[in-house]
Amino acid sequence: MSGRWFNYEDSLKNMPATFDRYVQRYINGELCQLLDQNNSLSEISHKRKITFYGPKGLSKDYRGFGKRDVHYSHYGRICLVETPESEKIGLTLHFATHARIEGGQIKTLYVPTDQTNAKLCYLNPSEEENTAILPYSDDNEVNKNQYFARRGKDGMIRLYNKSKAHYQDAYPSQCIGLAAALVPFIQHDDANRVLWVQKTLNSLFPFYILKGLWSRQDLKKK
Missing domain, CATH: 2.30.150.10 (DNA-directed RNA polymerase, beta subunit, external 1 domain)
Structure with missing residues (x-):
């Protein structure tokens, strides 16, 4: 049998260094973030976040307006409201409520008007x-x-x-994200107010199992 034997001892010795190299690659990557687990809503919103930044994307020094504008193809695929109020406005976005990725493309849900095919x-x-x-x-x-x-x-x-x-x-809230869909009477609100309310919901949305408050103010006793 030609060739040399595979040295398992050396491979086990080099495994920690190889593992650390790959871990550091993902931890220090531009698109790697700690998951926001403040509540269930903020966690889902974080998982459905998309951005123009990252490898082969825009640099952090980008200050233009062309990429920030809303495109008609965003309807039903990207939330028209949820975006940061900073230099990342319009560049860090969130998926709409019923959007999903198939084959590298963002798709949205529709109902055929043909009564014979209601799928x-x-x-x-x-x-x-x-x-x-x-x-x-x-x-x-x-x-x-x-x-x-x-x-x-x-x-x-x-x-x-x-x-x-x-x-x-398929749904009335199809063009907005999950956090924006929880805003009451969103069709009658100003866009700036909706943006502020959905950010507040991400911070204050209650847990499924409610627990007692860790701190209490005097006004709450009244």
């Missing part, structure tokens, strides 16, 4: 370009043949014939 489906931006999408609403109908719908190609809302609208939003 929910996930679409990427290119798959919804050639159709009109109805919003989630019970009183969306203008007359028997026309509806207000959003065109997938550019996001413009227009009147369309019923035959042109092949999909409908």
Whole structure:
């Protein structure tokens, strides 16, 4: 048998150094962060965070506006509200409530308008370009043949014939993230107020199993 024997003793001696090298690589990476476990909401929001920074991304010195703008393809895929109030505004974002990644693309959930095929489906931006999408609403109908719908190609809302609208939003909170969806009457609030409230919810959202307060103020006794 040719070749040399594999030296298990040497491999075991080198294992700690190899392990430490890979651990340090991930710990010191730009995209590696400690998980926010303040409560269940903040943990889920942290896991659904995405960013333009990192390897092959934008540098931390980026101060432009082009990448921060909202694109029509963000609808149903990226939360339109939740973003930091700092130089990272518009560059660190969160997934929408019903968005998921398939094949390296962000997809969102829709309901086919065809009554014979009521199965929910996930679409990427290119798959919804050639159709009109109805919003989630019970009183969306203008007359028997026309509806207000959003065109997938550019996001413009227009009147369309019923035959042109092949999909409908699956949920009313589809265009926002989980924290923003918990804001009461969000459709009537100012965007700045919604941004502030959802950040407060991430800090104050209660645990599933409530426990006694560690500290109590005199006003709470009253």
